[in-house]
Amino acid sequence: MENKSELFYQVLRSRRSVRQYTDKEIPREALDRILETGRLSPSAANGQPWSFIAVTKEHPKWAELHEVFYKDGFRKAPVVIAACAQPSKAWVRKEDSSNYAWVDVAIAVTEMILAATAEGIGTCWVASFDLARARKILNVPDGTEIVTLLTLGYPTEPLDIRKKDRKPMDQILHTGGW
DSSP states (O other), X not given: OOOHHHHHHHHHXXXXXXXXXXXXXXXXXXXXXXXXXXXXXXXXXXXXXXXXXXXXXXXXXXXXXXXXXXXXXXXXXXXXXXXXXXXXXXXXXXXXXXXXXXXXXXXXXXXXXXXXXXXXXXXXXEOOBOHHHHHHHHTOOTXXXXXXXXXXXXXXXXXXOOOOOOOOHHHHOOSSOO
């Protein structure tokens, strides 16, 4: 068996945004593991200012929810998770009043994305959708914000290690100060 860190880095290198899904259903056990990963994610001062709404094909709102996407590829995703922030439950930095709800939700979603990748399931963090309609369909209460609709499904192309278009390290790393 390969060492654990190499397997972890293989998952990181395999992760990509998937915009086309097959019709294959996600096993409930895999979805539960992905959601549990989000639940166990770290948050500032352990505030856990998140809620997740999972909508699968069995749910009566599945088809209606898929209409909020502006791009057709997302409409085939067998699972959509609405990742929501509850700012009133989040840690706030005293110096500048920065509320960390969105940061905490981003951490949880990122960990769910990596868990899904480890399961061979593709994901895409979708920010461009009809927000007002999604809030209504999902009955999101006042004081709660939808950060993203995370689509999950088996990709039409395999999750494999591909070259990623990223800036070189010398353009983003500052050592010891800016």
